[in-house]
Amino acid sequence: MTYKKRKLEDLNVLDDFMFSAAASDEEVGKEFCRTVLSVLLQKELGDIQITAQKTIVPCTPEMRGIRMDVEVKESLEDKNALPSLNVYDVEPHLRKEKYFPKHNRFYQAKIDSRYIRSGERDFRNLPNLFVLTITEYDPFGKDQIIYTVSNSCREEPGLKYDDGLVFYYFNTQGKKGGTPEIRAMLKYMMESTEQNVVNEDIKKLHRCVERVKVTPEVREEFMRFEDVIAWEKEKSHEEGIEEGRKEGIEEGRKEGIEEGRKEGIEKGRKEGIEEGRKRMLIEISRESGVPDEDILKQLIGKFGLTEKEARRYLLEC
Template identity: 40%
Template sequence: MTKRNIEELSLLDDFLLGSVLSYPVIGPKVCKKMISIILQREIKELHIVPQKSYFGADTDKHGIRLDVYAEETQENDMEMVYDIEADKRGKEELRVSLPKRTRFYHAKIDADSLASGEDYSKLKNVTVIFISPYDPFQRNRMVYTIKNGCVEEPDLDYNDGMKTLFLYTKGT
């Protein structure tokens, strides 16, 4: 990969996104504003960890590196975790594997968020946000919100605290 000047980068570049959102002077403000706009609600104080890594359980197991990991504690003491991923790789095989990739991201974050013996109700709510210049589902939408639910009873309230947002920068 060739080195590029900072002027050639956009927020869809891992380096610039991580650098801006984790920079101590402006990062928390920019990250709060960005998540507030995306989720259309006020965000409380955030603790930001750039490029948080979750290693595999053993040397032959897959790990992940999150671009920007942010935690918010809400008024009811519920902890929210946001993983913001800039994803410019629109290759067909990678695009098709996005649902399983996000499932794996959620699993790795969840596995690390409960102490031994802690009740499942303490599991943090996790929102993974992918921002991409390609359409992940080829429906020309700007926002795709993915949540678990019951197929037989779509109106059943099934809030497992897991949500994934795919933001297509050129969608409508």
Template identity: 30%
Template sequence: MERKYKRLEELELWDDFMFGAVMSNKELCKTLLELILHKKIKDIRYPELQKVMDWKYEAKSIRLDVYIEDITDTVYNIEIQATDQKNLPKRSRYYQDMIDLNILDKGEDFNQLKNSYVIFICKYDPFEKRKCMYWFENICVDDLSLKLGDDSAKIIINPYGDDAEKYGKAFKALMGFLKSGRPTDDYTESLEKEVGVVKASEEWRREYMTLLMRDKENIRFGDLARGVCQVKKNKTRFTAEELSSILDYDTATIEKMIESINAHPDWSEEDIAEELLYKVDL
């Protein structure tokens, strides 16, 4: 079944692209962090993820919704989660690892790692405890008063919790907006307005269309890689040139697929497709 894509006008704050676009407004993003963390943040900036990871591909394999630093060199990663994919704990671990790899150059002292927060804003209650905020830090299981002190935290926001009031009126208004889409204070009105600004922006429209085209090409490429895997596993003898003609794709890319398949005979079709997505410049 062909995947259905939304038009820009149909996006809401719960869509990854819209959330990232709205959070590119520095003041809105800073206020969101302040409401969640209950602390004042003087200023933030948006650094790029540029480091190359020795163990796997390039940093473009890191896909983060919003990646921010403040002037105290604290790192924040904010992710929107509209659907429950049953992998939130492991996903949070993965994002933390990717952030640390991006911060630390090879050979640098581990004390150079910055304080970090990985924040998930969910459209569901992942732990079904009816809490609006789940805050996790590493502690000793034999002595709960003893923290590991690795300066990292993972925070999960659930607007459907019952305890929004204890975090203040502004936080409660934000939870209400996330649930209903109806603003009730200045900040949520600003969020609603910014969504409209993004929808009316030609610049954001061009960026969204570029990402959609890339996403469609990635899906087509993944299907192609799986098809080549099936052909090779069935030991059907086609040359790269013949497969290129049959599958309507360039010979050089088909050759790279065959090389990866031969190099990793025990890998699944999905593993091969994922690796090739980062090796081939689509």
């Protein structure tokens, strides 16, 4: 199997790499995120701070952490009000997720855990959290453009249960609900071409995307990223076939090869991408003149490595 490399020019906003690159760009990142959120949520945002590809490490090695695609923090105007912060977790999902509700429940718990310190008694300080999942398929099969989910009381539907948590699922293929502005935004995110620039908000977004696509640093990172994926796909394909052959001896050769191939490709891709990102961080930082000790701190903070593991990566690169 030969992996056909993609071109940066052909990426849509919903692609994980493109979305993160645009959101993290120093020049246009804030405008990009503000435009996406203000249209999808139909609200104006105040002062915002953006973090892309944020890793939240697990509390113990055997537990699982998470990687947030884009986190946007909005400072609320009333400094005396509690909470004083809105947090938006924006997650484009091109890969189908079978258990979105529990997947997002886990993400929400990990995100919230960072905002309450040990000994804190006033839970009013916990920020409002809005989790936005954007997909190219219908996660619930009801043909809605937007599914808005928040907690409520079954016995008293009118009871206000203000826990500050809302989940939004945006389905780019949906036909029901939404506004013309939201529909146009989702269509552009799915197919980010000049033909789909139909209003001022999307025009702003398109300018951001076009600017990012010609940035030398982004182009270089994307080429490295695609090289890693291509190498891992070919490698994992071979490993998957071998694993499938072994399983096929016990459970039927045809079924085993298919299952082994899928598991091998998925496992190899995840591990390869993670490995590639670490090495890209080191190479790009060194080319930019960043001292090794500062790179070490980035490896520990971004990828949850121990100091020993981080130093090993520095020595190997």
